[in-house]
Amino acid sequence: MTSTPPTRRREWLAPAGLIALSLVPVLSGAARLTQLSTGATITADNARFFDSPVPIVVHIVGSSVFLVLGALQFAPSLRRRRWHRIAGRVVAPAGLLAALSALWMTIFYEMPASVTGPGLSALRIVxxxxxxxxxxxAFLAIRRGDVRTHSAxxxxxxxxxxxxxxxxLTFVPYTLAFGAPGxxxxxxxxxxxxxxxxxxxEIVIRRRARAMSARRGRPAPASVVSAPLS
Structure with missing residues (x-):
């Protein structure tokens, strides 16, 4: 019986970690969909979802697909295969739906005090x-064959x-130590x-750009390494 080479095992650490981290919003979203489909008790914290369920359903489905399939896109062996391109045609629209539905909910849902704070709505919109x-x-970059910029x-x-x-990971330690935050x-x-x-x-992007440049024998473009976030 042959064993998996160590380098192949290591390349799956990042995708596995991302999927593990994704389980939190994915399972939370699944619980929310169950509430909506089974007619759970309406409270002040969930009334907005029952009043307008389409945006939250789109967000949960879109973000779940984006996070799980997107995590697999970080596996180098898959990036070198046709699977990466096929999955990307699902990942990108799913992510766009997740982002746009989040924007819609932030603007039009009436947020209860338990899930918001000063400036949080503005931050979510940004x-x-x-x-x-x-x-x-990223879509425009890959259309013109710019893999580095697309990846970044x-x-x-x-x-x-x-x-x-x-x-x-930021809420649980604080809550355990000090109670619910204000x-x-x-x-x-x-x-x-x-x-x-x-x-x-940004650390991953810079390391990836340096590695690609080293293989090709030329420096990484500043537009990729230092591209702004807006």
Missing amino acids: LATVMAGAIVA WMTRAYAIGLGAGTQV PVLHTVLMAAGWGINLLVA
């Missing part, structure tokens, strides 16, 4: 817009989309989740 713009930028912008979009997973800290902890993801994304 990040949803940036995520949608990043996916469009999709990585940023994925970082924003995975915010709900990382926010568990409105201001709620916003800070939410922003920290997105900030951590975007910082990691």
Whole structure:
């Protein structure tokens, strides 16, 4: 019996970790869909979903597909295969639906105090817009054959989309130590989740660009390494 080479096993660590982190919003979304389909008790925290269920259903389905299939796009062996291109035709529209539905819900849903804080709605609007713009930028880049730029912008979009997973890591330690955060800290902890993801994304983008440049024997374009997030 042959064993999987160590390098092949290592390349799956990142996708596996991303999928594990994605389970938080995916399972939470599945629970929300169950509530909507079975007619759960309507409360102040979920009334908006029963009043207008289409945006939340689109968001849950779109973000779940985007996060799970998107995680597999980080496996180098899959990126070198036709599967990457086929999956990308599903991942990009799913991510766009997730971002646009998040934008719609932020603007039109009446958010209860338990899920918001000062400036959080504005932050959500900015990040949803940036995520949608990043996916469009990635699509335009791959259409002109610019793989580096495509990869960079999709990585940023994925970082924003995975915010709900990382926010568990910012909220749980604080809540266990100090109790439920107040409105201001709620916003800070939410922003920290997105900030951590975007910082990691920029590190990944720079390392990937340097590795590609080393293989090709030329420096990475500044437009890829230092591209702004808006």
